[in-house]
Amino acid sequence: MTLEATREGGTVRFPFDNSYARLPDRFRARLDPTPVAAPRLLRLNAALAERLGLDPAALASEEGVQILAGNRVPEGAEPLAAAYAGHQFGGFSPQLGDGRAILLGEVVAPDGKRFDIQLKGSGRTPFSRSGDGRAAVGPVLREYLVSEAMAALGVPTTRALAAVSTGQAVMREGPLPGGVLTRVASSHIRVGTFQYFAARRDVEALRVLVDHAIARHYPEAASAPSPARALLEGVVARQAALVGQWMLIGFIHGVMNTDNTSISGETIDYGPCAFMDAYDASTVFSSIDHGGRYAYGNQPGIMQWNLARLAEAVLPLLADDDDAAVAVAQEILAGYAPAFEAAYLGGLRAKIGLPGDRAGDHALAGDLLKAMAENGADFTLTFRRLCRAAEDEAGDAVVRELFADPAAYDAWAVRWRERLVEEGGDSAERAAAMRAANPAVIPRNHLVEAALEAAVQRDDLAPFEALLASVTRPFEDQPDADVAPGSPEQPYMTFCGT
Numbered sequence: 434m435t436l437e438a439t440r441e442g443g444t445v446r447f448p449f450d451n452s453y454a455r456l457p458d459r460f461r462a463r464l465d466p467t468p469v470a471a472p473r474l475l476r477l478n479a480a481l482a483e484r485l486g487l488d489p490a491a492l493a494s495e496e497g498v499q500i501l502a503g504n505r506v507p508e509g510a511e512p513l514a515a516a517y518a519g520h521q522f523g524g525f526s527p528q529l530g531d532g533r534a535i536l537l538g539e540v541v542a543p544d545g546k547r548f549d550i551q552l553k554g555s556g557r558t559p560f561s562r563s564g565d566g567r568a569a570v571g572p573v574l575r576e577y578l579v580s581e582a583m584a585a586l587g588v589p590t591t592r593a594l595a596a597v598s599t600g601q602a603v604m605r606e607g608p609l610p611g612g613v614l615t616r617v618a619s620s621h622i623r624v625g626t627f628q629y630f631a632a633r634r635d636v637e638a639l640r641v642l643v644d645h646a647i648a649r650h651y652p653e654a655a656s657a658p659s660p661a662r663a664l665l666e667g668v669v670a671r672q673a674a675l676v677g678q679w680m681l682i683g684f685i686h687g688v689m690n691t692d693n694t695s696i697s698g699e700t701i702d703y704g705p706c707a708f709m710d711a712y713d714a715s716t717v718f719s720s721i722d723h724g725g726r727y728a729y730g731n732q733p734g735i736m737q738w739n740l741a742r743l744a745e746a747v748l749p750l751l752a753d754d755d756d757a758a759v760a761v762a763q764e765i766l767a768g769y770a771p772a773f774e775a776a777y778l779g780g781l782r783a784k785i786g787l788p789g790d791r792a793g794d795h796a797l798a799g800d801l802l803k804a805m806a807e808n809g810a811d812f813t814l815t816f817r818r819l820c821r822a823a824e825d826e827a828g829d830a831v832v833r834e835l836f837a838d839p840a841a842y843d844a845w846a847v848r849w850r851e852r853l854v855e856e857g858g859d860s861a862e863r864a865a866a867m868r869a870a871n872p873a874v875i876p877r878n879h880l881v882e883a884a885l886e887a888a889v890q891r892d893d894l895a896p897f898e899a900l901l902a903s904v905t906r907p908f909e910d911q912p913d914a915d916v917a918p919g920s921p922e923q924p925y926m927t928f929c930g931t
Contacts, residue, residue, distance in 0.1 A: 466503025467556025471600025530560025671698025
């Protein structure tokens with residue numbers, strides 16, 4: 434007998450107002466999540482629930498867990514799988530879509546902001562292709578952990594509302610416990626959503642999508658002389674700032690396909706993601722990124738490439754004449770590099786305690802990164818320990834020990850201190866500002882793996898809970914936290930988890 438999701442009313446209330454469901458039928462496929470055998474709540478984000486105007490206690494109840502697992506459809510939901518296309522590792526797929534996710538609907542929070550509520554791992558959809566539509570507990574908990582860490586770091590991101598286990602196995606390299614993630618986003622509109630309609634030469638749908646994206650994310654663009662142009666400008670600006678933030682914390686997305694690039698400017702689709710230990714711009718962790726396309730140092734250029742694909746998709750709406758439309762797109766895209774450089778270099782100056790901008794600052798910061806790369810210095814620890822060194826020269830000792838050749842740091846530190854003298858100001862205040870820009874704690878790869886292994890292999894969530902509590906306070910010095918990198922003798926590899 435085939436199970437069907439229950440649609441009876443209940444006590445768990447969501448303030449739904451589903452604008453995407455009101456778009457034309459070709460934007461999505463309507464279907465309910467596929468129920469699971471024995472759902473069990475693994476983690477509920479009570480603070481996020483309250484932010485959304487939801488009752489955490491109700492969500493944690495038996496009825497709430499049934500909703501979070503996809504066994505019950507809450508009142509007001511209009512479940513759907515969104516259609517989109519995308520460039521995956523440079524190759525275009527004209528139809529991808531939500532193959533293992535169901536958008537339950539959109540809630541309007543008490544402050545008036547709108548958020549998608551999506552179940553990830555909720556069963557097959559018309560876009561599943563050969564996939565089973567499910568997710569394993571490990572990837573579900575990884576996305577929960579890393580997305581919440583990113584939110585605490587101040588990086589725009591999707592959020593995790595809940596993780597449940599399904600009581601059913603999924604087959605990957607072997608049988609693994611299944612899970613469902615309840616993901617929250619300001620929307621799930623992607624560059625690939627625009628590509629989907631552009632590939633079909635459906636200009637009418639593109640106009641509808643542009644209007645919808647503007648209303649949802651860029652309302653100021655609605656009154657611009659060219660709303661489509663204003664939308665593109667807005668997306669370029671947000672993505673330039675976003676990638677700048679990734680680079681400043683050593684984050685590697687791992688799979689920057691256009692279908693994983695959000696129009697809202699949020700980090701989305703945490704698959705083979707990881708944080709860099711020793712600084713190396715060529716760092717790749719993804720098991721499927723054989724050519725290093727999405728390496729740490731390539732991320733700014735890849736985002737520009739993705740935005741060029743968005744510009745191509747909306748060309749018919751930028752101008753009546755093809756040549757004029759291309760000229761407009763090129764002009765907008767030309768603004769990406771300076772916007773990224775401003776975000777990234779401004780952040781680098783803050784990380785080394787230089788709020789002002791003087792000639793030579795960029796070279797000074799770049800020379801530190803070069804010395805770190807040549808000496809295997811840990812990215813996060815180097816910048817965090819610089820905070821102490823900025824306050825007292827005695828702090829140099831704990832920085833220089835990170836370098837294979839401490840003299841490389843010593844030579845740089847002489848120039849840095851000369852620049853700090855020029856900058857002036859109180860050293861304690863400078864150090865405090867630097868601590869606000871340099872996290873003490875990140876989701877260290879070996880700790881993430883240990884937490885996931887305990888959860889999956891032993892059904893022990895204690896390491897996950899401890900790590901989550903630590904990484905969601907990233908700017909605090911935590912004496913009991915493990916902040917050291919993993920063993921460099923054991924190359925780290927991540928997987929998509931699909």
